[in-house]
Amino acid sequence: MESMLVQPLVSKRAARLSIGAFFFIAGLCFASWASRIPDIKQHLQLSDGGLGAVLFALPVGLMVSLPFSGWLVHHFGSRKMVLLAAVLYPLILVNIGLVQQTWQLVVALFAFGLMGNLFNIAVNTQAVSLEVLYGRSIMASFHGIWSLAGFTGASIGTLMINFHLTPFVHFCIVACAAFLMIALLYRNSLRQDINADDDRPLFAKPDATLLKLGLIAMCCMVCEGAMFDWSGVYFQKVVAVSKGLIPLGYTAFMCTMAGGRFAGDKLVTRLGTLRMLQISGLVIATGLAIAIAFPTLVTATLGFMLVGIGVSSVVPLVYGVAGKSTVFSPGVALAAVSTIGYLGFLAGPPMIGFISQAASLRVSFALIAVLGFTTTIISSKTKF
Structure with missing residues (x-):
């Protein structure tokens, strides 16, 4: 329809x-x-x-x-x-x-x-x-x-x-x-939504596309949650910076994430949704890999900046695609994708803590890097 x-x-x-x-x-x-x-x-x-x-x-x-x-x-x-x-x-x-x-x-x-x-x-x-x-x-x-x-x-x-x-x-x-x-x-504000007709299901199992979009959002939001809750701890314990520099990694991440979102629309128009999501996953994984392999002030800050760039456009893109679903109304489709995505946002930070306790914080960040790259893999198998 x-x-x-x-x-x-x-x-x-x-x-x-x-x-x-x-x-x-x-x-x-x-x-x-x-x-x-x-x-x-x-x-x-x-x-x-x-x-x-x-x-x-x-x-x-x-x-x-x-x-x-x-x-x-x-x-x-x-x-x-x-x-x-x-x-x-x-x-x-x-x-x-x-x-x-x-x-x-x-x-x-x-x-x-x-x-x-x-x-x-x-x-x-x-x-x-x-x-x-x-x-x-x-x-x-x-x-x-x-x-x-x-x-x-x-x-x-x-x-x-x-x-x-x-x-x-x-x-x-x-x-x-x-x-x-x-x-x-x-x-x-807009007075009518797209796909607002009443014959679309309100409660139904997400189709394959929405499920994949939700998994992409989940992988990205695990990375976001890691930056929000653990970037300071990483700079404190792994990078071992002075107290005044502990927030630097988080600040670097937030700045590039915000800047990436304002630049993201032009890049999506030029590259397309699929290519943009694939590149985003690679940038997330690369940024975390740099911070893990070279835990110094300059390289870790650079790595976290790359993570901010990588995650900046993923959730907006996923929401944009989900909201145009031809099976569900926009609100229902967005709720389905958000449900899956927020599971990653909620489960990610505690998971990092458990893995860090059992192994080390660098090992837990390596797992997050793998999940970041999973964004690229799932995107490559999704039709947009």
């Missing part, structure tokens, strides 16, 4: 600005929460182990919401769900700033994960529909905006801490900024 999409009542440029704003809101809210975790930990007097247990509520909420998010987006449309999530996500963030007991934080983080995933599925469905109207790849730039919002949120968080503002006041300021963007730009 052919994709159905009515031309929007607004210009493509206006719609792109609107959708980009929603990606920015999502990234800003998440980064704002992450920047105040130490303060909330101290306020609730949580141990490291206690914090780890509490933080698990967020991915649990995310995973629980995955199938329902796809159904909601399919049934009500991504436009309504983007508005709902864009309003509730900052409100839940504000509630996190109000917690006084551990159980309240658990409930708030569960809701934050649940609403964050609905936001993710809905806004990516909007992006896929706009990409069809453009007739070329634009998905990576939206994810680049999310990364840029992460930097912005972290910077604002540092500023708020220096001004000695509480998380509640900080989160209220972020929520007000989000509501202002919603009021100004929501009217330009």
